[in-house]
Amino acid sequence: MNNKLRRQIVDMVRLGRDGHIPSSFSIIDIISILYRDYLKVDHQNPQWKERDYFILSKGHGCLALYVVLKEHGFLTDHDIANFCKKGGILGEHPDSTKVPGVEACTGSLGHGLPFALGIALGLRIQHQKNRVFVLAGDGECHEGTIWEAANVACNMELGNLCLVVDWNGSAAQLMPKDDLPAKWRAFGWNVEVIDGHSEDEIKKAFNQVQFSPQGVPHVIVAKTTKGKGVPLIEGHGTWHHRIPNDEEYKIIMEALR
Amino acid sequence: MKKIRQQFADTMLALGQEDPKLAVLVGDISHFILQPFAKACPGRFYNVGICEPTMISMAAGLSKVGLYPVAHTIAPFIIERSFEQIKLDFCYQGLPGNIITVGSAFDYANLGCTHHCYDDFALIKSLPRTQIIYPASCEEFDILFRETYRNDHLTLFRLPEYQHEQPIDLSLIKFGKAIRLIEGADVTIIAAGPQLKNAVVAAQQLKKQLKSVEIIYIPTIHPLDESMIHQSASKTKRVIVVQEHHVNGGVGDDVRRIVMDISGVKLIDLGIKGFVRDYGSYAQLCQVAGLSVEGILEAVEQILVPHP
Numbered sequence: 001m002n003n004k005l006r007r008q009i010v011d012m013v014r015l016g017r018d019g020h021i022p023s024s025f026s027i028i029d030i031i032s033i034l035y036r037d038y039l040k041v042d043h044q045n046p047q048w049k050e051r052d053y054f055i056l057s058k059g060h061g062c063l064a065l066y067v068v069l070k071e072h073g074f075l076t077d078h079d080i081a082n083f084c085k086k087g088g089i090l091g092e093h094p095d096s097t098k099v100p101g102v103e104a105c106t107g108s109l110g111h112g113l114p115f116a117l118g119i120a121l122g123l124r125i126q127h128q129k130n131r132v133f134v135l136a137g138d139g140e141c142h143e144g145t146i147w148e149a150a151n152v153a154c155n156m157e158l159g160n161l162c163l164v165v166d167w168n169g170s171a172a173q174l175m176p177k178d179d180l181p182a183k184w185r186a187f188g189w190n191v192e193v194i195d196g197h198s199e200d201e202i203k204k205a206f207n208q209v210q211f212s213p214q215g216v217p218h219v220i221v222a223k224t225t226k227g228k229g230v231p232l233i234e235g236h237g238t239w240h241h242r243i244p245n246d247e248e249y250k251i252i253m254e255a256l257r
Numbered sequence: 258m259k260k261i262r263q264q265f266a267d268t269m270l271a272l273g274q275e276d277p278k279l280a281v282l283v284g285d286i287s288h289f290i291l292q293p294f295a296k297a298c299p300g301r302f303y304n305v306g307i308c309e310p311t312m313i314s315m316a317a318g319l320s321k322v323g324l325y326p327v328a329h330t331i332a333p334f335i336i337e338r339s340f341e342q343i344k345l346d347f348c349y350q351g352l353p354g355n356i357i358t359v360g361s362a363f364d365y366a367n368l369g370c371t372h373h374c375y376d377d378f379a380l381i382k383s384l385p386r387t388q389i390i391y392p393a394s395c396e397e398f399d400i401l402f403r404e405t406y407r408n409d410h411l412t413l414f415r416l417p418e419y420q421h422e423q424p425i426d427l428s429l430i431k432f433g434k435a436i437r438l439i440e441g442a443d444v445t446i447i448a449a450g451p452q453l454k455n456a457v458v459a460a461q462q463l464k465k466q467l468k469s470v471e472i473i474y475i476p477t478i479h480p481l482d483e484s485m486i487h488q489s490a491s492k493t494k495r496v497i498v499v500q501e502h503h504v505n506g507g508v509g510d511d512v513r514r515i516v517m518d519i520s521g522v523k524l525i526d527l528g529i530k531g532f533v534r535d536y537g538s539y540a541q542l543c544q545v546a547g548l549s550v551e552g553i554l555e556a557v558e559q560i561l562v563p564h565p
Contacts, residue, residue, distance in 0.1 A: 105350050124300070125301060145308075
């Protein structure tokens with residue numbers, strides 16, 4: 001549980017008067033561990049040829065990515081302070097043309113995974129060993145392109161690709177038959193189901209992934225909670241896209257102390 | 258006569274052996290004719306199946322890591338269905354690449370409206386950093402693909418099923434350049450794709466009636482050769498556009514913008530209006546849409562009527 005980063009997310013939402021807090025809280029533990037312990041990236045050279053690629057396919061969770069990129073030196077205090085401000089580089093969806101360390105413009109759901117397939121295939125064609133990580137939402141898995149990509153990745157044996165699905169229950173609100181692990185297994189992927197807020201389980205899952213240019217692609221289905229860490233906003237209520245008022249802000253920050 | 262689609266395969270084979278960054282994705286078409294490329298360039302040819310939006314996103318991903326991608330399948334599926342992927346994954350992100358279509362307009366006449374596509378120019382033109390090339394001979398495709406495939410734009414190559422069959426000086430085939438095929442003084446016909454053939458036949462008939470027609474052929478649709486079009490329209494003051502594209506957002510709209518400052522200029526846009534719902538041969542559907550020698554002769558007669 002990374003309360004410090006969660007507090008920064010809430011402050012950004014208050015500053016920018018916009019943003020998705022619960023969707024960012026459900027993935028912040030995964031992204032922070034990924035950047036801290038696994039991704040090979042260089043904030044001084046974001047286009048480093050040997051880097052690993054991380055694509056946040058559920059672009060509306062970008063606040064989690066922004067605070068982690070800030071922590072790792074890709075972004076400045078000035079960038080963060082100008083979230084959703086005219087002239088700033090950070091908007092409510094990540095923009096690869098503006099933000100150092102962001103690899104894809106996402107926000108329209110269902111684009112990040114197939115785009116990542118192209119990256120993984122292109123790396124393989126050029127005999128490069130970089131790894132490709134993608135994080136998609138469970139609601140995003142309603143998009144047909146996710147399953148087009150699932151089918152293609154398995155058949156092309158893109159073993160240099162690791163997908164994490166944020167299984168925070170959004171999808172099941174609308175479509176209750178939502179056995180995501182079974183669906184991904186049916187598409188021929190290696191599937192691991194974990195608690196997406198447990199550092200031990202996140203690390204164990206990433207440690208188990210055997211990357212190879214030609215092999216079975218991997219998916220970690222991470223059970224998470226929208227708004228994890230703050231009882232006031234946990235779940236699927238009105239907080240999906242809401243800015244806390246002063247009183248709510250105090251309650252949230254108290255919960256994240 | 259060799260099909261332009263076969264020329265596409267031949268060009269891929271030749272270029273692929275020279276350029277290790279050329280990679281080809283197809284959506285379950287043309288895979289047999291591309292086998293020589295697949296064999297000569299192992300690991301750079303993929304039939305990704307019937308999932309056009311994913312194919313476009315993947316092609317953009319290939320571009321992201323420095324390859325020169327070619328994505329190829331039937332026009333309506335790769336342009337209309339996959340438009341958002343073209344818009345965001347390629348164009349917004351500033352990634353270059355190549356889309357090569359067959360089955361544009363009503364080339365697949367009998368397959369009906371699900372397999373027709375006559376808004377591709379309009380859609381692709383609406384996006385920044387795009388180019389559209391419409392080669393209606395094998396030579397044009399080969400020359401223009403080699404010239405453009407690794408520049409920093411997204412380029413649509415619309416390969417027609419039928420060719421214009423007109424001899425053209427190959428040295429005149431250059432990206433962004435129109436070709437003045439016949440010089441004339443009374444009326445300018447701007448012809449795109451295979452419609453050049455109808456335009457030439459019409460011009461020959463009009464010559465017998467002592468009407469002097471200038472024919473401008475446009476293998477590059479976007480950007481148009483504004484200079485040549487403006488120069489010709491300034492001379493004739495009468496312009497007819499012949500295109501296998503919907504009139505809304507097609508070549509005619511661009512020509513109208515180019516000539517709008519010319520005093521007294523008249524323009525007739527021969528293109529597709531509404532859906533083409535008939536079955537029949539390509540030639541028959543051209544007749545239905547008014548894209549025929551007769552249609553051009555009628556337009557010339559109409560545009561040459563002096564002002565009252």
